Amino acid sequence: MTVTLSDIVMQYPGTRALDHVDVDFLFSEVHGLIGENGAGKTTLVSILGGSRQPTSGTIAIAGVETALASAGDALAKGIAHVSQEGSLVPGLSAAQNILLGDEPRLGLGIIDARALKRRAAELLARWFPQVTIDLDAAVDTLPMADQKVIEIIRALRGDMRLLILDEPTATLPAREKENLWRIIRSLPPRGVGVVLVSHFLSEVKALSDRITVLRDGRHVTTLPAAEVSEAQLVDFMLQRAGKTAASGEATGAPRASGDIVLEIADWRVGGVSADHFTIRTGEIVGMIGLTGAGHFGFARSLYTGEGFLSGQTRFGGQPLSRIDARGMKARGVAFIPDHRMENSLIGEWSVRENLAMVHPQAGAHAGVLSTGKEEKAARAAMALFNVKAHSPEQRIQDLSGGNKQKVSIGKWLYGATERYRLMIFVEPTEGVDIGAKREIHRHIQRLAGEGAAIIVASSDLMEVADIADRVVPFVQGRAGPALERSEFSEARFIAAMAGDPQ
Amino acid sequence: MTAQARPLVEAKEASSRKSRDQWLLKYSTLLALLLLFLGFALTVDRFLTTSNLLNIVQQISMLTIVGAGLTFGFAAREMDLSVGYTVGLSGILVPLMLISGVPLPIALLGAVAAGFAVGAINSLLVTLIGIPSLIATLATGSILYGINFMSTGGRAIYGGLPDGYLFLGQGQILGIPVLAYAMVLFVLVAWFLMERTIFGRYIYAVGGNLKAAELSGVNGRFYRSAALVVCSLFAALAGALLAARLGSGQPNAGERYLLDGLATVFIGMTMIRPGTATVTGTFFGALFIGVINNGLNLVGMDTYVQSIVKGLIILVAVAIVSRTTKLKLL
Numbered sequence: 132m133t134v135t136l137s138d139i140v141m142q143y144p145g146t147r148a149l150d151h152v153d154v155d156f157l158f159s160e161v162h163g164l165i166g167e168n169g170a171g172k173t174t175l176v177s178i179l180g181g182s183r184q185p186t187s188g189t190i191a192i193a194g195v196e197t198a199l200a201s202a203g204d205a206l207a208k209g210i211a212h213v214s215q216e217g218s219l220v221p222g223l224s225a226a227q228n229i230l231l232g233d234e235p236r237l238g239l240g241i242i243d244a245r246a247l248k249r250r251a252a253e254l255l256a257r258w259f260p261q262v263t264i265d266l267d268a269a270v271d272t273l274p275m276a277d278q279k280v281i282e283i284i285r286a287l288r289g290d291m292r293l294l295i296l297d298e299p300t301a302t303l304p305a306r307e308k309e310n311l312w313r314i315i316r317s318l319p320p321r322g323v324g325v326v327l328v329s330h331f332l333s334e335v336k337a338l339s340d341r342i343t344v345l346r347d348g349r350h351v352t353t354l355p356a357a358e359v360s361e362a363q364l365v366d367f368m369l370q371r372a373g374k375t376a377a378s379g380e381a382t383g384a385p386r387a388s389g390d391i392v393l394e395i396a397d398w399r400v401g402g403v404s405a406d407h408f409t410i411r412t413g414e415i416v417g418m419i420g421l422t423g424a425g426h427f428g429f430a431r432s433l434y435t436g437e438g439f440l441s442g443q444t445r446f447g448g449q450p451l452s453r454i455d456a457r458g459m460k461a462r463g464v465a466f467i468p469d470h471r472m473e474n475s476l477i478g479e480w481s482v483r484e485n486l487a488m489v490h491p492q493a494g495a496h497a498g499v500l501s502t503g504k505e506e507k508a509a510r511a512a513m514a515l516f517n518v519k520a521h522s523p524e525q526r527i528q529d530l531s532g533g534n535k536q537k538v539s540i541g542k543w544l545y546g547a548t549e550r551y552r553l554m555i556f557v558e559p560t561e562g563v564d565i566g567a568k569r570e571i572h573r574h575i576q577r578l579a580g581e582g583a584a585i586i587v588a589s590s591d592l593m594e595v596a597d598i599a600d601r602v603v604p605f606v607q608g609r610a611g612p613a614l615e616r617s618e619f620s621e622a623r624f625i626a627a628m629a630g631d632p633q
Numbered sequence: 634m635t636a637q638a639r640p641l642v643e644a645k646e647a648s649s650r651k652s653r654d655q656w657l658l659k660y661s662t663l664l665a666l667l668l669l670f671l672g673f674a675l676t677v678d679r680f681l682t683t684s685n686l687l688n689i690v691q692q693i694s695m696l697t698i699v700g701a702g703l704t705f706g707f708a709a710r711e712m713d714l715s716v717g718y719t720v721g722l723s724g725i726l727v728p729l730m731l732i733s734g735v736p737l738p739i740a741l742l743g744a745v746a747a748g749f750a751v752g753a754i755n756s757l758l759v760t761l762i763g764i765p766s767l768i769a770t771l772a773t774g775s776i777l778y779g780i781n782f783m784s785t786g787g788r789a790i791y792g793g794l795p796d797g798y799l800f801l802g803q804g805q806i807l808g809i810p811v812l813a814y815a816m817v818l819f820v821l822v823a824w825f826l827m828e829r830t831i832f833g834r835y836i837y838a839v840g841g842n843l844k845a846a847e848l849s850g851v852n853g854r855f856y857r858s859a860a861l862v863v864c865s866l867f868a869a870l871a872g873a874l875l876a877a878r879l880g881s882g883q884p885n886a887g888e889r890y891l892l893d894g895l896a897t898v899f900i901g902m903t904m905i906r907p908g909t910a911t912v913t914g915t916f917f918g919a920l921f922i923g924v925i926n927n928g929l930n931l932v933g934m935d936t937y938v939q940s941i942v943k944g945l946i947i948l949v950a951v952a953i954v955s956r957t958t959k960l961k962l963l
Contacts, residue, residue, distance in 0.1 A: 435848070460850035474848055477841035479909065488838060488849045491831045500829050542849070 132158040132193050134179065134210065134293055134324075139188035141174050141348075148174040149185070150348040158292045158324040161315060163339030163356065165332065167368055167590065168422050170345040172328050176295050179326065180212030181205030209292035213282050215301065221271035226251035228270045229285050254284050259314055276307030280314060287323065294318065295326045300334060301423075312338055330423040331607065332361045332629065344368055362629040365421065369592065369625060389413055392553050392584040393433070394445040401438030403429045405610035408603065410553070410584045415575065416613075417599030418588040421628055424605040427469060427557050430588035434459050434466035434555050447552065460489075465543040465551045469558035475539040476527050483509040483523035485538050486545040493546020512545040517570060533567025536560065540574065554578060555586045560594060572598050592624050606630035662903045662950075666921050673928035680931055687810060691878070693923035694816035695720070695871040699890045700897035700915040701823040702867025707898050707910035708827065709860035710840040711759060711766040715751065716868040716894055718777035720887025723747045723872035725781055727798075728790045728882035737797050741873060748869025751777065752862030759861060760854040766861065774891075781884040791881030802877025815874060819867065824912040836860050837909070868894075893922055896943055899950040908954055921946075 133155045141149035149171045156162050156179070166172050177183040178190075181199035189196055192208060199205040202212065219228050226248050227234075235246035251266050264277045273281070279299055286294055296315065300308045315338055318325050329335050335342060336356050344351040344367040351367045389412040398405045403425035410416050418426040432438055436454030444451040446462055456466070468474035476485050483502075486509045487494050494505030509523040516537040520530055527538060540559070543551070559575065560568040575598055579585045589595050595602055596619050604611040604627035611627055674681040699716055706713045723744040730740040751773065758769040804811045827833035838846040839856045847853045871890065876882045900921050901914025922943065929939050 456847060457850050457852060466848060468848055473842075473844065475845050477838065477845060479906075480841060484834070487834070488846070488851075491834055495831060498830060500831065500834065 132292065135191045135194075136175075136179065137189045137191070139175070139178060139190075140186045141171070141178065141183070142186040146348075148348050149178075152188075152345070152348075152350045154343050154350060154353060156293060156324055156326055157340075158322055159319050160340035161319060161325040161327055161338050163335035163342040164326055164328045164345070165330075165335055165342060165364060165368060166345035166351075169347070170368070171348040172345055173297075174348075175345065176212065176297060176326060176328055179205070179210060179293075180295055181210070182212070206289060206291075209290060210295070211286035211289075211291050211293070212295040213279075213286050213297065213299070215297040217278065218282060219270045219278055222269055224267050225264055225270045225273060225277075225281050226266040228281050229254060229266070229288070231285065233288060251284075254288065258284055258287055259317070262310075262314070274307055275303050276311050279303070279311055283314065291323055293324045293326065295328070297328045298330065299327070300329065300331065308334070330421065332364055332421070333607070336361055336364070360629075362626050365625045365629040368421070369621075369628075389582070390447075391445075392447060395433075396443045398442035398444075399440040400432040400442070401425070401428050401440075402608045403432075403605070403610070404608065405429065405442075408610060410586065412552070412582050412584050413579055414601065415579050415585045415587060415599045417595035417602040418586060418605060419590075419592060419595055419602055419624060419628060420605030422590070423607075424628070425608040426588045426603075426605040426610075429605065429610065430555050430557050430586055431466070431468065433553075433586070434464055463549060463552035465489075465554040467540050467543065467554070467556045467559060469561055471535055471539040471561075472528070475542075476535060478526070478528035480527055481524045482513065482518065482520050482527055482530070482538055485527050486512050486523075486542045489542050490546035490548075493548075508546055512541040515544065516541040516574065531564070532561075533563035536563050536571065537567065540571065550581055551578070551583045553584045553586070555588075557588045558590065559587060560589075560591065568594070592621065596621075596624070602627075604628050659904050659907060661953075662900060662921070663917065666917065666924065669921070669924055669928070673924065673931070677928060677931045680928060685927065685931075687813070689920075689923045689927045690813045690816070691810045692927060693919045694810075694812040695875045695878070696890060696893050696897060696922060697816045697916055697919040698819045698871040698874070699868050699894040700901070700919050701819055701912055702864045702871075703894050703898050704823065704827070704901070704910045704912050704915045705836060705860040705863040705867075706766070707902070708833075708840045709836045709857050710843075711857055711860050711864075713755065713770045713861055713864035713868075714767065714891060715755060715770040715774035715777055716864055717887045717889065717891030718774045718781060719748060719751050719865050719868035720872035720875060720890045721781045721884055722751070722777050722887075723869040724876040724879075724886055725785055725790060725882040725884060727873045728794055728876050729784075731795055731798055732790065732793050737795060740798075741870075744869045744873040745866065748866035749862060751869070752865030753858075755865060756858030756861040760858050770861075785882070785884045787884060789881045789883045794877075794880065798877050799880060800877075802874055802879070812874060812878065819870070820912060820916050823863075823867075827912050832856075832859070892947075893943070896922055896947045896950070899947055899954070902954045903950050907957060 135155040137153050139149050139152045140147065152171070152175065164172050164175065174183065178185050179199070181202045181204050190199055191197065197208065199208065199210065205212070220231065229251040230247055235243040235250060237243045248266065255262065255264060255266065259280065262280060264273065264280065270278060270281060283294065299315070300311055303311060315325055315327065327335060327338060339356040341353055342356050342359065342364065343353040344364065346368060391409050391411050394409045395405065396407050418430055420426040428438070435456050439454060444454060472478060483505050487505050491500065493508050494500055496504065506523050513520065513523065518534050518537045518541065520534060527535060530538070536559070556575065560571055563571065572594070575585055575587065587595060587599060600616050602614045602619065602624070604614065604624070606628065607630070611630070614623055614627060679685055699720065703713060703716060726747050727740045727744050730743050731737065735743070755766070755770050755773055758764045758773070759766045801811050806814065827836065835846065835851050835856045836859065838851055839853045843853050868890070872887055875886055879886060897915050897918035898910050900918030902908060902910050904917060905911040905914045925942060925946070926939060929942065
């Protein structure tokens, strides 16, 4: 028995999220679904779960063409979607959560508390006899893995044939993951297929019977998990036809690098650990990894200290006991984050006001802001970065992605009186056009040439290959050994991101 | 080609519609104020007289000062619901100090200290403990209410207030009430701070996008606290002036300044920079409330009707702002 999706197209204004995708899901398998952010996984599983309708294409269950008009319709046809964000109601007991919306009643809308407990216990015993969970406990007091089990049992309440699990282990500690893995594996022999969406390749490979890879909205391949290595999967996820990683257009001779600017040892921060990392003046260090590998969070924590647990840090030779944004800014560190509208810009503000955010005193006389002086400084920054706007007074949210990003970088240079010692970029060319991308790369190289140490954490391998002198790969929360420029190749990057020592 | 062209045209129409809406929004409140003013002037004989106009100014001066303080809070996206009771607190404290023989300047410093203390407690609760300002200040307001009544036994404090103090609330200089000068002074100071200093810029920044501001090296906690302190400080000084105007300290005199003060800010948010609280907007908001209160008084409408009218005006103003801008109040 299968669900077959044929020739599925999902067109959004301006982007095609799914481009003629064919894939079938068996009721007797765990089917891994992988791809980088933006590959189309979420869209595909929402179509399968009935919450979105494809622009074109057909869906067939057991060979009979059908429509999945809503999540309720999909449920009625035996397909349940357990989303990534918990859908449990905290404060209610585990049993109440299992039977939420389907409570046994005594009549007059009064819930039969005893029958409810009995039915919940029956469901648990029927599906997972090996699991013991206190069904009377408030669900939010249970371990994360048990909460996930409760969500799964609730989804299995009806007569389900296919269960979509979206990043089920993302929030679980390692010890609890294995329990959930066993539970997932126990479903197909009992006639319930699983579609497993996960960023953890080792997990997908260990759990799945077959794996489907999506890339840029296209179906790349579907193949038995046993016949493919993790490195090959990374290759499928990232490879872009006809392009190689190191495009060679780059930088020529490596810049002479100087003194160590930042040195860290035995860092543990959030879910990431790094044994050792140094960066010198004039050096551009790339940080790469698959989604969820931790490189973005690590780069950010070097500026904010967010999630810092333990480790030693030296900046300019001096030991630091504490890392926070204001302190690092005062030491000459700039941080240009990803998701610029969320982390960097104020949408209702003008270009001028956004540019003046980091060093407003540059547009002030003795602490009094002067619009004229600000405008002059803003025009200088706009000229330097070639920001296209009607005027410095235009609202930032009306600019294109590339121009917004230039402002997000330019605001650090507006009114800066001293050179930065360290500049940290996360996804510096996220959602910008190719022209703006080249300009941003040139600025990064120029700033390095002027003596700044630069970190570029990026999901764009070509970008890193083009501008970095050295690349640190991150694998599932660990910083791996760095690759030198002479070793750059797509194959090496991919192997490093899959955690393959070569 | 046509298939692609249509959305573009629609987008263009939508954006010109949007900019027209924005323009209308910016000036519709001023227009409404003007119509209201003309309406009263034509229908109520005593409205358009020098003494009544000065009366309006006098009536709105404390309200404007409270509203100007609240503007700092709104700009930083912090709400202060304790301002009414802070007005009451210093409106009791200053007369009490004066009656017990404290010189006027020291008594006024006492009001400053009281405002600062309330603001410091509010901001401690909000930025260090992490209670949302709406709830924290609701609670501190309730506490202040209790203190105000406990410390006075619910009775007004009067008799023996020095002339210099009463002059602040009731006197005139060159035919214009002293309160009007005070209002202009506070509005100018608030406007200057918000529009012309880095301090004000950063208050707007933490309200506009706290994360972006903090990642730019701005001390979010400091500016959110500062905004709450300004709310209380302005309210306390308004309270000192209010007691001088009334000639007595009354424990419940400040209560109406909460709702009216919020109303001035909401009305102000429909103009200047729609969706953003500005000092200029708040000033016009106070004028709006003042004209309505005064006009309805003159035609003999009782206070309950005024309350209904004000409630409706607040709803209309907030409805306009939240439907036309991406307003996030909390």
